[in-house]
Amino acid sequence: MVFSSVEFLFYYLPIVMLLYYITPHKLKNFALFISGTVFYAWGEPKYVFVMLLSAAIDYTAGILMSGTEKASKRRMCLIVSVVMNLCLLFVFKYASFAVEVVNTVFGISLSDPSIPLPIGISFFTFQSMSYTIDLYLGKISVQRNPINFLAYVTCFPQIVAGPIVKYQDIADRLERRHVTLDMLSNGASLFAYGLAKKVLLANNIGLVWERIKTSDYSALSAPAAWLGIIAFAFQIYFDFSGYSDMAIGLGKMLGFEFPKNFDLPYLSKSISEFWRRWHITLGSWFRDYVYIPMGGSRNGRRKTVINLIVVWILTGLWHGASINFVLWGLWFGVLIIIEKLWLGKILEKLPDVISWAYTMLAVILGWVLFDTSSVHSAIAYIGAMLGYGDGTVRAMSGLLPQSAIVLALCMFFSSGAAGNYVSKLSGRSRNTVMALKPIITAALLIASTSYLVNSTYNPFLYFNF
Amino acid sequence: MKKLSDILNIIVFFGFTAVIAIVSFCIPKQSFSETENRYLAEAPKLSVRGYFSGNTAKQISEYLDDSFPMRTNWISLHTSLELLQGRKEVNGVYILEDRMLGLAHQVDYKNIEPSLDAVKKLCSITDAQVYMLAAPTAAHIYSDKMYAFGPCLDQKQFVDYIYDYLDGDLTAIYVFDELKSNRDDYIYYRTDHHWTQRGAYIAYTVAAKSMGHVPVGQERFNIRHASHSFLGSLHSKTMYNQIEADTIDFYISNAHFVTLDCHNTDNSRQDSLYSQEYLSVKDKYLCYTGENSAIKSLYSTADGGRLLVIKDSYANCFVQFLAEHYSWIDMIDLRYMTDPSDYIDLDNYDSVLIIYNAVNLSEDNNLRKLSLLG
Numbered sequence: 157m158v159f160s161s162v163e164f165l166f167y168y169l170p171i172v173m174l175l176y177y178i179t180p181h182k183l184k185n186f187a188l189f190i191s192g193t194v195f196y197a198w199g200e201p202k203y204v205f206v207m208l209l210s211a212a213i214d215y216t217a218g219i220l221m222s223g224t225e226k227a228s229k230r231r232m233c234l235i236v237s238v239v240m241n242l243c244l245l246f247v248f249k250y251a252s253f254a255v256e257v258v259n260t261v262f263g264i265s266l267s268d269p270s271i272p273l274p275i276g277i278s279f280f281t282f283q284s285m286s287y288t289i290d291l292y293l294g295k296i297s298v299q300r301n302p303i304n305f306l307a308y309v310t311c312f313p314q315i316v317a318g319p320i321v322k323y324q325d326i327a328d329r330l331e332r333r334h335v336t337l338d339m340l341s342n343g344a345s346l347f348a349y350g351l352a353k354k355v356l357l358a359n360n361i362g363l364v365w366e367r368i369k370t371s372d373y374s375a376l377s378a379p380a381a382w383l384g385i386i387a388f389a390f391q392i393y394f395d396f397s398g399y400s401d402m403a404i405g406l407g408k409m410l411g412f413e414f415p416k417n418f419d420l421p422y423l424s425k426s427i428s429e430f431w432r433r434w435h436i437t438l439g440s441w442f443r444d445y446v447y448i449p450m451g452g453s454r455n456g457r458r459k460t461v462i463n464l465i466v467v468w469i470l471t472g473l474w475h476g477a478s479i480n481f482v483l484w485g486l487w488f489g490v491l492i493i494i495e496k497l498w499l500g501k502i503l504e505k506l507p508d509v510i511s512w513a514y515t516m517l518a519v520i521l522g523w524v525l526f527d528t529s530s531v532h533s534a535i536a537y538i539g540a541m542l543g544y545g546d547g548t549v550r551a552m553s554g555l556l557p558q559s560a561i562v563l564a565l566c567m568f569f570s571s572g573a574a575g576n577y578v579s580k581l582s583g584r585s586r587n588t589v590m591a592l593k594p595i596i597t598a599a600l601l602i603a604s605t606s607y608l609v610n611s612t613y614n615p616f617l618y619f620n621f
Numbered sequence: 622m623k624k625l626s627d628i629l630n631i632i633v634f635f636g637f638t639a640v641i642a643i644v645s646f647c648i649p650k651q652s653f654s655e656t657e658n659r660y661l662a663e664a665p666k667l668s669v670r671g672y673f674s675g676n677t678a679k680q681i682s683e684y685l686d687d688s689f690p691m692r693t694n695w696i697s698l699h700t701s702l703e704l705l706q707g708r709k710e711v712n713g714v715y716i717l718e719d720r721m722l723g724l725a726h727q728v729d730y731k732n733i734e735p736s737l738d739a740v741k742k743l744c745s746i747t748d749a750q751v752y753m754l755a756a757p758t759a760a761h762i763y764s765d766k767m768y769a770f771g772p773c774l775d776q777k778q779f780v781d782y783i784y785d786y787l788d789g790d791l792t793a794i795y796v797f798d799e800l801k802s803n804r805d806d807y808i809y810y811r812t813d814h815h816w817t818q819r820g821a822y823i824a825y826t827v828a829a830k831s832m833g834h835v836p837v838g839q840e841r842f843n844i845r846h847a848s849h850s851f852l853g854s855l856h857s858k859t860m861y862n863q864i865e866a867d868t869i870d871f872y873i874s875n876a877h878f879v880t881l882d883c884h885n886t887d888n889s890r891q892d893s894l895y896s897q898e899y900l901s902v903k904d905k906y907l908c909y910t911g912e913n914s915a916i917k918s919l920y921s922t923a924d925g926g927r928l929l930v931i932k933d934s935y936a937n938c939f940v941q942f943l944a945e946h947y948s949w950i951d952m953i954d955l956r957y958m959t960d961p962s963d964y965i966d967l968d969n970y971d972s973v974l975i976i977y978n979a980v981n982l983s984e985d986n987n988l989r990k991l992s993l994l995g
Contacts, residue, residue, distance in 0.1 A: 163685050170639040198678045341627035344634035360706070367771045554709075554768035561706040590626035594633045601637050603702055609695035610712070612686035613657070 157198040158316070159347075159402045160354050162608055168195065172312075173409065177335075185307035185330065188410065192310030196275070199316070203274035206244060211309040213240045214284040215302055218291050222298035230292060237288040241281040248277050253477035276316035278474055282441055284309050287323035289445055296324050304330050313406035317399045319417040319437040322444075326412055333411030343408030345597050350401030352600040355607045357569065358394035360562045361387045364555055365527075373533060376540035377547035383556060385541070389523050390566040393422065396435070415440075420572040425511040426503050427491040427518055438474070442467050453496075464493050475526070480534065484525040491518055644690045654687075655903040656857045661687040696860040704861075710770050712858045715760070720811040721855040721864060722760040722767060725774040725980040730782055736988035737786050740975065744790040746995035747967045749929070751791040754828055754976040755780045756816065756935050759809035761979070762801055776979040783982065791975075794831045796824040810867045813853020815906050816978075818870050818938040825942035832972065834946045841945070842872040847895070851905040869905050871895040872941055876923075879944040881910055883917040894919070894941055909937035915957040916964045919950040926971030931955065931991070933981045943974075955987035962994050 157164045172191045179187040197204040217237035221230050246254070251269045259265055287308075290296045299305045308330055314321050368376065368384030376384070400417035407414040417437050424430035431439050447467045453460040465486070472485020495503065503511040521538065528534040539545070556563075568574060582589040654661050665671070665680035672678075689695070703711045715722040744751045760767070761776035777797055784793040800808060800816075800823055808820030816824070822839065829836035851867040873895070883891045891911045899907035910917055913934060921944040928947040930936055932954060940950055953964055967973075977985070 161682070162689060163682050166638050166641045166645070166689075167685060170635060170642050173635065174639075201673050201675050201678070337624065337627050337631070341630040344630055348634065363770070371772070549772075554770045557768055558708050558710065558770055565706075587622055590622050593626050594629040597630050598633045598637065601634070602698070605641075606695045606699035606702060609686075609689055609692060610699040612683075612689070613692070613696050613712070 157195050159399065159406075160351060160604075160608060162612065163198075165351075165605075165608070176410065181332075184333075185301075185304050188307040188312075189303055189310050192307070192312040192315060195312040196310065196315055199275050203248075203277075206248070206274055206277070207280055207309070207315075208306075210241060210244055210281055210284055211306055213237055214288050214309075215299070215305045217288050218298050218305070219300065221288070221291055234288055234292040238285055241285050245277060245281050247271065248274055250473075250477045279318050279320055280309060280315055282320050282438075283314075283322070286320075286441065286445065290322070290324050296327055299323075299327075299330070311407075311410075311412075313403040313410070313412075314414060317396075317403070318435075319400050319403060319414050320441050321412075321414050321437070322441070325415055329412050335409065335411045339408045339411065341593070343405040345593060346405030346408065347402050348405075348597045348600040348604075350398040350403075350405060351604045353394040353398030353401060353569070355398075355604040356600075357562065357566055358391050358398060359607065361394070361559065361566055362391040364559050364563075365391055367555065368549070369527065371549050373536040373540045374545055375548045376537075376545040377550050378541060378543040378545065380549050380555065381537060381540035381545065385520055385523055385537070387559070387563070388527055389422070389520055390563070390570065392523070392527075393418070393570060394566065420570065422516065422519075422570045423512070423572060424515050424519075425508060426495055426500060426515055427488055428495050428500065430515055430519060431488065431492070438471070442471055446470060457497075460496070461493055464496075465489050468492070479531060480525050480528065483531065484522055487518075487522050487525065641690060645685070645688050648688075648690060650688055654692075656693055656860070658854075658857065658904065693860050697862065700859045700861045709768070711861070714855045714858050714861075715767050715769065716859065716861060716864075717763070717766055719864065720759070720763070720809075721859065721861065722763060723758060723814040723855055723980070724769065725758070725760055725776070725983065727772040727774050728779075728983045730779070732986075733783070733983065734786075736982075736986060736991075737783060739989045739992035740787060741790050743967075743973070743991045743994060744787075747970075747973065749967065749970045749973050750832075751973045752794055752828070752832055752975070753784070753787065753791050754794040754796060754824065754974065755783060755982055756824055756976070756978045757797050757800060758814065758978050758980050759816075761797070762804050762809065774980060774983055779983055780979050792831055794828045796827045799823055799827050807868075810851070810853050810855075810906075811864050812856040812867050813851065813906060814855055815853070815938070816935060817867075818872050818909070818941075821935070821939040822872065822942060825939060828974075829942070829946065832946075832974070837876075837942075837945050841875055843875060845871040845873060847871050847897070847908065848900050848905055852903070853906060854904070857903070869900070869908055871908070874941070874945060877921050877945060879919055879921045879941065881917060881919055883911055883914060894944075906934070906937070910940070910952075913937075913954050913957060915954060917952045919944050919947075919952070921945070921948050921950070923948055927951075927969055929953070929965060929967070929970040929973045931961075931973065931975045931988075933977045933985070935978045935981075936976045939976065947972075955990050956985065958990070960993045961990055965994075967994055 157168060159165070176184065176187050176191070193204060193208075196207060200207075214237050217233045221233040224230060248271055251271055255266050255268055287296070287299070287305075291298060299308075308323060308326065309315075311321075364387035365384050368380060368387070373381075397418035404414045404417070415437055417435060419433040419436065421430050421434035424433055447463055450463045450466065451459055452463065468485045468489025469482055470485070471488070472481045472483065475481045475484070503514070524537050524541075525531075525534045528537050578589060651661060652663070653659075662680065662683035664684050665677055667677060671680075700711045700716075704716065709715055709717075710724060713724050715724055740751075740753070757776045757780070760773065764773075767773075780795075780797070784795070787793065800820060803820075803823050806819060806823075807817055808823060809816050826836040846868055848869040849866060851869050853867060856862075856864070879894050880892050881894050894910060896908050896911050899905055899911070919940060923945055925947040927949045928943060928951075930940060930943070930950055930952040932940075932952055933956070934954075936952060940952060943950060951965060951970075953961055955961060958964060975988075982988075
């Protein structure tokens, strides 16, 4: 199930919330486990067992680890848990890619296993690994209650698309939590904002990218190519951050405080800063569980560079099993290394607008790699951006005039201007903000609903049997 | 104040979602949607196999989507919001001030070749004279008013391509210029994807000449305004209510008496060229010779030969004019049959007319079935 669907918003959500609130405290985690399993099984009727298997492995590893003082045994438990999770991830996500790479390198033709990717596997494996790793490091104490652990893994708000909530982030709340009026109301608002971001902004601006992405790149005019990739930059931001907002909002309604996942990334003035503002929970996962355990930046310049390269290749790969994603990760890795070595100091001294322009250019070129189908087409696309296309697909024909307003709204909301205005207003006239809150929720819900319903509307010109 | 605002906010959120769920369970279920022209999804039967194949979840989603309360009002709201943000294209329809246009996507001309080869074969096996009329749709006639989002079918170029391909096999009837020069004369519906009978008449004046007849003047017909409240398929797609409803005209011949022989899907028989009973349904274009069906026949008191019309729905308000020149017309719609030889024998006809609109021609593969003839 996805949040932006009729079945989730109008059936699953009110029913689950009602049942959750009337469930006695002791059974709330059980309710969470059941509702999360239903949520996941809706989209993955078979692979729900993969998710439960991953949870069972980590729970058992945790119990065994806590039952012994011996360092070697504890390490064994950790290794089993991590290896098992990575195996699941490898089999379901990377097997096809690995076969392709092996075939290319050795010139053989192993057959593609073509295993479908279970929804959210990159998220739930990472989440549950955070538990065994932190337990091994002694940062958290063991979870003996299997229901509590399952509630953490299957918690429906974040299971399919993050934020990647580390076990330590919500360990306390898993034991006892309360939903205050404030949390419920803020959760509802945050969900409505997230839904509107996804349905009204991301999907709409996404139509522009879809049209340009599917056209012949050699026919694109330079403005059309730029418009297309900027549209994608907004699409992925509003899509992903909207989904995170919905997840965090739902978390609040259930009594959780999930970590922030996006912090106006398109205001960044360096790539390092961009990655502190974009998909924050993923960056911090890789920092805590890969970069720092490898030694981070403590072992001299050469080792730091190697560590960064490894982390960024892995970050790229995490986003998808293809060479484009690897290069995309590497692109950021290299820029971050250069920034760490010398560019960062220069960027700080330059006027803001120049360091911002550099960052956006780097991010946008990155998006080309990210969302074109191959390295070859990425190069062709960048060629079109530089004006090598023959210009038969023009931005002005209908694309820009018909999407100028959405584009302006995207710029406005990704610049944080709306948030600034609200906080200024709440300082001056708190009551206005208070009065507006339910009205905005209602307006966003109604507008988003019309788009959700429209997406299922399917009239036939001729009667179909 | 803050507490009140929070309480209101919570009521708005959960009230809105829950009320919709409750209402949808309470309102009586419709099985057929007239606006969407299709049967709505039914509540699925639950089974273990259905669960594991993922079908159950899909069917439940479809069922919930289809039974959403006040569906058409939400579609209207969606269209208004799209227009508000400067979008002109909504659900495949381009919305102008005074009319809507159905958009057609660019196609790969290669895909149409098997259909054209089937037409070529038809021409080669029959002694009858074969004609083809590929009509433009409104999207071509008013294309200068449109700034489309993506590449649209260039209907003129497409029809030129088809006619070139079939050059020498049949007689092509080219009606683009005649229609374009009459475009302010209400030749296309404002809210439907068909031409009006006026548009069909103009195309007929060109077609008759090509087919060796003197076109009859408009004074030959009594024009009856049968309805002024036709909201057609483009309205169904967008639920946009700001465009004036269309008029349905019946061109009734003073000279000849024409009867129709048509079996509907429910086996009812229809014998009138203009069926009044469809004036009360949403799709009033059905007044013109009724529902689409595999074969319909027209018998006219006119003195003339036998004509086979291979057609889409653009012919439904067009054949009335041909009945001034032919005594027997069989119309077949290839979309509703698997093998045309089950219905017709080519030897029976003096002439054959293939009439389609250019968009259908570009998207529909059913012409290939003609290769089964002979």
